Amino acid sequence: MIVAKTIAEVRQQVREWKAEGLVVGLVPTMGYLHEGHASLVDKAVSMCDRVVASDFVNPTQFGPGEDLEAYPRDFERDCKLLEEHGCNMVFYPSVDEMYPDGNGSQDTYVEILNDMPKGLCGKTRPTHFRGVCTVVSKLFNIVTPDKAFFGQKDAQQLAIIKRMVRDMSYGIEIIGCPIVREDDGLAKSSRNTYLSAEERTAALVLSRSVRLGQQMVADGEKSTAKVVAAMVEMIEAEPLAKIDYVQAVNNFDMSPAENFEGSVLVAMAVYVGKTRLLDNFIIEA
Numbered sequence: 001m002i003v004a005k006t007i008a009e010v011r012q013q014v015r016e017w018k019a020e021g022l023v024v025g026l027v028p029t030m031g032y033l034h035e036g037h038a039s040l041v042d043k044a045v046s047m048c049d050r051v052v053a054s055d056f057v058n059p060t061q062f063g064p065g066e067d068l069e070a071y072p073r074d075f076e077r078d079c080k081l082l083e084e085h086g087c088n089m090v091f092y093p094s095v096d097e098m099y100p101d102g103n104g105s106q107d108t109y110v111e112i113l114n115d116m117p118k119g120l121c122g123k124t125r126p127t128h129f130r131g132v133c134t135v136v137s138k139l140f141n142i143v144t145p146d147k148a149f150f151g152q153k154d155a156q157q158l159a160i161i162k163r164m165v166r167d168m169s170y171g172i173e174i175i176g177c178p179i180v181r182e183d184d185g186l187a188k189s190s191r192n193t194y195l196s197a198e199e200r201t202a203a204l205v206l207s208r209s210v211r212l213g214q215q216m217v218a219d220g221e222k223s224t225a226k227v228v229a230a231m232v233e234m235i236e237a238e239p240l241a242k243i244d245y246v247q248a249v250n251n252f253d254m255s256p257a258e259n260f261e262g263s264v265l266v267a268m269a270v271y272v273g274k275t276r277l278l279d280n281f282i283i284e285a
């Protein structure tokens with residue numbers, strides 16, 4: 001596997017692959033990889049001739065007081081996992097390589113101006129999706145992939161990136177990949193590493209509430225308010241959990257959904273101790 005630290009190295013290699021007519025896939029990550037990321041690489045390998053993963057903790061998507069410095073990093077372990085799963089190149093840039101102004105920032109941003117980035121995670125992280133869209137745009141311009149792979153766990157991010165790609169005519173196919181869970185149901189996340197043993201057990205309330213919501217819909221419940229209320233009640237009964245949001249929205253534009261009609265995303269962010277965890281499910285009716 002090629003380890004590229006500069007934009008120039010990536011461009012050169014991708015140019016060669018494209019000259020051979022190869023289909024290039026991109027798996028953007030912030031590193032500290034787990035089986036969820038591995039599933040994205042597997043999917044990319046199955047659909048592309050060459051796969052590039054980026055491994056970059058992007059400062060512009062962290063707000064003041066968030067966990068930018070504490071975010072876990074282990075590049076050697078990441079390389080091992082990527083190589084084992086058939087990744088051809090990892091792009092591992094420095095902050096200055098990505099943001100050459102030297103302050104982990106820049107003057108040009110990519111931002112969606114409708115309400116999609118304002119609700120759900122955007123309520124407590126108002127500049128987060130601007131940072132995500134900006135770095136993903138940069139990665140798209142650097143790698144110029146044919147396809148790019150994102151996890152469904154970050155459902156709002158996935159919807160926003162799809163919209164950005166459409167609005168900016170990127171011509172890149174965006175593939176959403178299912179949530180990967182631990183055996184006991186907890187959605188895999190790099191941030192799970194922050195949890196103490198007690199919090200790790202408490203965190204299971206997220207996937208339990210997902211199963212409750214799914215079951216209610218399977219039993220015929222059509223009202224999103226009733227499903228969300230039951231999920232909230234379950235989460236609130238866990239003393240270590242504090243809800244940021246549990247909401248049902250239209251899966252394409254993130255607008256509030258009253259009934260399970262069309263494609264509805266039921267998404268949550270819940271603090272367990274100090275760790276903010278995400279989970280969700282989608283109902284296609």
Ligand code: PAF
Nearest residue numbers: 028029030058132135154
């Ligand atoms: O989902 C993530 O890990 C990040 O938001 C992404 C897409 C790699 C951008 O930094």
